[in-house]
Amino acid sequence: MDSVKRIHEQHLVRLFIIYLCIMAGFAVVLSKAFYLEVIKGRRYAELARKQYSREVTLLPARGLIMDRDGRILAQSVLVDSFYADPAKIKNKSRTAIITGNILKLNADTVLKKLESDRQFVWIKRLVDPDTARKLMQYHLPGIYSLKEYRRYYPDLKLASNVLGFVGIDSNGLAGIELSLNGYLSGTPFSAVIDVDGRNSPIYTGDLTDDVSPSGDSVVTTLDLNIQFILQEALKKAVAEQEAKKGIGIIMNPATGGILAMASIPDFNPNVYRDYPMSVFKDTAVENTYEPGSIFKPFVISSALDAGVISPNEKIFCEDGHYKVYNIVIKDAEGDFNMLSIGDILKYSSNIGAAKIGEKLGSTSLYRYLRQFGFGSQTGIELPGESPGILNPVDKWSGVSIDTIPFGQGVSATPIQLVTAMSAIANGGLLLAPRIIKEIRKPDGRVQTFQPVIRRRVISGHTARIMTDMMIGVVNDGGTGINAAMNGYTVAGKTGTAQIPDPLTGTYYKNRFVASFLGFVPAHNPKIVMLIMLVDPQKNPYGGSSAAPVFKDVAEKVLPYLGVPSKLNIMAMPSGEPSSVDIEQAQFNGITQTGFVPDFAGKTMRAVLKQAKQAGISDVVIKGSGYAVDQSPRSYTPYSGGPVRVLFSMKMGMQGGRVVRSGTRYIPQAKKSVYSGKRDGPHSMKATKG
């Protein structure tokens, strides 16, 4: 039994050894677990955290661009952008062929990307939804997508030259998209998201509660419908006349707000890459043109305002041949002997204009033209604006005083011409042209851009005389007869400018800029419009190619704006609320301190109220009815002293005032047509719509 005992003891020893080994094993793993979890826990937990989290810089949704009534011109939509994690792709050539096929990319280029050793390679960004869906059906391993914003222009080519377009990463590259990029794009923000081992974000629910910030939205002064009317008419004219380009601008002369601005050729900003760079230029502010005869009204009104000529004066027009220094100035419309100032404009006499220029003198002419805004940027909120060319007097040649009056040797942007014409239309005030009406912050705050008066250029009296002369242009025998409308009086001026040849320094023989610049209705203008056709092949004369476009557009736009026609004054105008009127009403309510207010057309009570607001206590009143004249002139700096206001019962038009009621706008003028009563703006009552 000794051996049995020995075996038993040996067994217990061996069992103990094996058991000890097992327990030692457990001890080792337990201590290592303790080391990792308790001692190194913090550090590894941090490393792990880092691995699960990605800090990503996200761009907020780009703000909207809207027309003045809030209709959307540009918006951002979420689409897929595809990227690859090459390490997770097994069959790279197959993946490259499939993705290349669907995304319309070169398979070799894709393959090269898939063979890179980075963890993240863009394959294609901002893919349209249909294509994205197709690719996703393949469930290709290693090919993933992220949601990004893509800019979308629902009306395609409409206002494309004004709106511009956006590159990748919410970067405005042209137009309003560029000039207001700081507002539209918003501030990039960073966010920490959790991702799983396949790099897909883990949505834990609370992510959706995150308010995604967005850029500011921009409300323009554009009117989508007017823009459409103008752009289509211009496109048609450019095609018919086989012109190189067409430019059209419509401005509200009371506020400087641009209702429409079109350039042909236009483009579709949704697919801007399909177009050459040249079409992206906003020709209305970036290009300058020698204006030609449409420049004459500015020169003549300057001379009238300066008092160097009187409206009834007659000027000898040299029977069509006027030799100055080494050049001979000719008239295109005939050889004239004596012409009145009005007829000089009506028949567009270059010689007459040159002689008026001489009478005014170079210093005064230069000063007046600067006052009209030529030679300096208008400050419109669009990129790349040119100041045009108006040389200072000391750089003028001997003939500049004769050629500038008919628009040669000077160049201007279309926006400058429209802005200057608005000053004549609104009674002599130069306004800043505006294309931005409001900026709406995502938090609901609204920054409103008020009309800005730059200065008075000519007196209201001069403006009225000038208006009458320009009405003559659009009358029988005038060069602008093709712009004449049924039911509305048009004031305007034609232009047929030779295009300078930069190589020779002279003018091309048969290349012209045909234009018409005018406003309507002449005595209470609602719109100022410029139509410009560059190098038309069919008919180079502004009177026969551009003037009809003005008429076509105005015929559609005026009823749309609810401007009553003389023919059919009892007819209900278009039911559309007229934003021009609204802006005008708001504008008239503005009292700029330090300036003498514009009392024209107001009742006595309104004048006194407005004067009080402007800090003017000494108002001398004469007559009764409505204000017709005042001294000092409106919008001139007020430096104390009495302000005299002349009233008359005979004051004409003052319609178009509106009141706000709830959400609808009722043009007050329409009401007064029915009732036969005329209310001053101060006594308007809110009407339920």
Added chain:
Amino acid sequence: MKDYDRGIILATLALCLFGVIMVFSASSIYALKAYGTKYYFVERQLVYLVLGLLAGSFAAVINIDLLRKYSNILYGFIILLLVLVFVPHIGVVVSGSHRWLRLGAFTLQPSEFAKPVLIVLIAHVLEEKGQRLNNAPPVLLPLIYTAVVLVLILREPDFGSAVIITTVVFSILYLTGASVVSLALVIIPVIPVAVLLVMHSTYRLNRVKAFLDPWQHAQTGGFQIVQSTLAYGAGGITGVGIGNSFEKLFYLPEAHTDFIFSVIAEELGFIGVAAVIGVFIFLITRAFSIAARSGSTFTKATVYGLTLFIALQVIINIAVTLGLLPTKGLTMPFISYGGSSLTAELISVGIILNLSRRVNDGSDEADNSRWG
């Protein structure tokens, strides 16, 4: 019934149910992405558990002498299955390994069942031959039986299982009184063979390299170890809570099988890790005490062997998740997802329980000749 070891029953059931919960936690997201339902793996695991409990209960109640009598037939059957895994269409190849047999909708891993069968056969041989040869337990015959199994398992290849089987067989021989000299004579030539096997196979070599410097090989072989380490770190003392593991979200590969313990470490922290290890230590200690009290060579050898399988697999599995050993492809007993391993382990426990009843009611004492 009262003679069965209740502690072992309770510990086993606790581990199995805990396993079902952890399989669900670790696999639900993966299952949702891969199979469209988050219950894919947990449903199957529940089926395996029921099958395993039935098979284990059967093993616990049958007459153990029948098992001994037919152990050589069972061994022959297992060898046949281990050969069949290499037959095309019957065997299933997963990433180059021939470890599985197709069985309708399920697969069977014969090597898992080879472990208890080999142990029972060796124990039977040790008892039979040991009595005849008086005090000198035979070494050669058990090693030949083992070698046949090892050759087939290494062909699969399943190096991890081979190592464990070798270790367990030598431990049984040692525990049943084989002379240290004769064991050493066998072991010494085996070591260079094992080293050669590692050096010869690139995947094994890569695993070893990755093990030696996981952070350097984080994008290739070391990835699992790095992620597992991060899981432990993220877990800390108390864990991130059941269901909240981040590592299981496609960072940690095979989170519901070989690396389920990493998920446990992350979700339940060091406290959970210690508790699970504690239950295993309890289970192993109980089983060892049964074997120690037994007077039968067969009982001792069987219980030691089956328990050692469980113990070694637990330690190696945890060690792998901790980066202490190269990755092996070994599951965590009772907890990892997998039908063959769970069933085989429950059968092993069933046999241990069967023998525990014999030890407790004294019927085991009959052939007490060597153990006093």
